[in-house]
Amino acid sequence: MQYLILFLTFIKIGLFTIGGGYAMLPLIQQEIINNNWMTLAELHDFVAVSEMTPGPFAINVSTFVGYNMGGIFGAVCATLGVAMPSLIIVSIVAKLFSKYKENKLVQSSLYWLRPATCGLVMVAAFSIARSAFTKLEVSGFVNILKSGINWGAILIFALVFLVNRRFKPHPVLLLAISAVLGIGVFGLLPKIGITF
Amino acid sequence: MEKKDLNFLLRLFLVFLKIGAFTFGGGFAMFPIIQREIVEKRRWITEEEFIDYITVAQTLPGMIAGNVSIFVGNKIAGFAGSLAALAGVVLPSLIIIILVASLLIQYKDNVWVGYAFEGATAGVFILILMAVDTLRKKSLKNVAGWAVAVVSFILVAFFKVNAILVIISCVLVGVAVHLFNAKKINKTDK
Numbered sequence: 001m002q003y004l005i006l007f008l009t010f011i012k013i014g015l016f017t018i019g020g021g022y023a024m025l026p027l028i029q030q031e032i033i034n035n036n037w038m039t040l041a042e043l044h045d046f047v048a049v050s051e052m053t054p055g056p057f058a059i060n061v062s063t064f065v066g067y068n069m070g071g072i073f074g075a076v077c078a079t080l081g082v083a084m085p086s087l088i089i090v091s092i093v094a095k096l097f098s099k100y101k102e103n104k105l106v107q108s109s110l111y112w113l114r115p116a117t118c119g120l121v122m123v124a125a126f127s128i129a130r131s132a133f134t135k136l137e138v139s140g141f142v143n144i145l146k147s148g149i150n151w152g153a154i155l156i157f158a159l160v161f162l163v164n165r166r167f168k169p170h171p172v173l174l175l176a177i178s179a180v181l182g183i184g185v186f187g188l189l190p191k192i193g194i195t196f
Numbered sequence: 197m198e199k200k201d202l203n204f205l206l207r208l209f210l211v212f213l214k215i216g217a218f219t220f221g222g223g224f225a226m227f228p229i230i231q232r233e234i235v236e237k238r239r240w241i242t243e244e245e246f247i248d249y250i251t252v253a254q255t256l257p258g259m260i261a262g263n264v265s266i267f268v269g270n271k272i273a274g275f276a277g278s279l280a281a282l283a284g285v286v287l288p289s290l291i292i293i294i295l296v297a298s299l300l301i302q303y304k305d306n307v308w309v310g311y312a313f314e315g316a317t318a319g320v321f322i323l324i325l326m327a328v329d330t331l332r333k334k335s336l337k338n339v340a341g342w343a344v345a346v347v348s349f350i351l352v353a354f355f356k357v358n359a360i361l362v363i364i365s366c367v368l369v370g371v372a373v374h375l376f377n378a379k380k381i382n383k384t385d386k
Binding site: 082094154 | 216220251254257259270278279282285286288294297298310311312313314316318321322328332335343344345346348349352362363369371373374377378
């Protein structure tokens with residue numbers, strides 16, 4: 001039953017993700033909260049790892065959530081679910097390819113849908129900012145006791161932002177730098193008396 | 197295409213396995229590699245077809261990289277081909293993530309792992325800001341676009357409106373606008 005719910009939920013997520021990758025995040029967040037599957041902070045940790053591992057980002061996140069909920073079989077169910085609508089819809093569209101491409105109705109729908117996709121990815125960004133920069137939520141991997149603004153995370157953000165503007169590193173490298181800075185700012189600096 | 201024999205499907209699967217195993221970030225990071233492997237090295241599809249697939253894949257539900265793989269597989273070997281391509285591109289993710297997730301669960305109470313993730317989340321925020329910026333340039337070109345984006349954001353972020361409802365509404369608005377315009381054109385024709 002649990003596996004069936006995972007499978008069906010990810011079919012729903014796959015079906016309504018238009019624009020790929022990040023457009024999926026608000027939908028996954030919503031399902032995770034509604035089903036009480038895990039905390040958003042845990043999801044955001046998965047997002048970080050999904051960016052650093054090979055393969056399509058959307059598949060990685062889905063597999064992660066599935067594994068967390070139901071082990072290996074759960075991971076398979078989530079991955080199959082999220083890929084299923086693609087397989088069916090793309091196979092159909094491939095048959096009517098030129099008709100679909102030129103269709104005015106499709107173009108008009110997309111014209112209105114694209115800005116909404118941008119708005120929805122902003123929702124995901126907003127929620128990641130909240131879990132990165134405040135101590136209000138208990139993080140998935142560390143208990144943050146003090147509530148309030150996470151100044152350490154803001155410092156890391158500022159540093160990585162500058163590195164990104166200056167050097168445009170590959171996303172994997174950028175996240176590796178952020179993680180190392182996290183260890184420095186939250187783990188090593190307090191040892192010499194600097195806390196955030 | 198006629199080359200549907202099992203050997204060919206296996207080759208197709210292996211090529212996409214390689215693509216899945218060696219691209220980070222998916223979607224747009226994957227395209228240059230698909231292009232090199234499928235268009236340039238093997239000439240299974242033409243450059244124009246590939247660009248068409250990328251354009252259309254972005255308008256369909258699901259992951260863009262997955263959709264492009266299904267298109268390419270379908271073009272060179274029909275439905276069996278799309279299955280082989282999709283399985284290839286997904287399998288490395290599935291295996292790697294299962295391994296990583298089982299490790300993570302073991303170390304999730306380790307404070308140092310926690311610190312690393314706390315830092316990485318700030319980095320993820322930068323990546324997603326960059327994604328928002330790309331989408332903004334592509335799709336928010338006028339007041340109507342900005343209005344739709346801001347209203348969608350507020351509804352979902354602050355009023356907990358279901359994101360799926362927002363998506364369906366936008367598609368319906370697009371259909372309504374199209375029908376309205378079509379009617380207007382018909383009238384002026386008469």
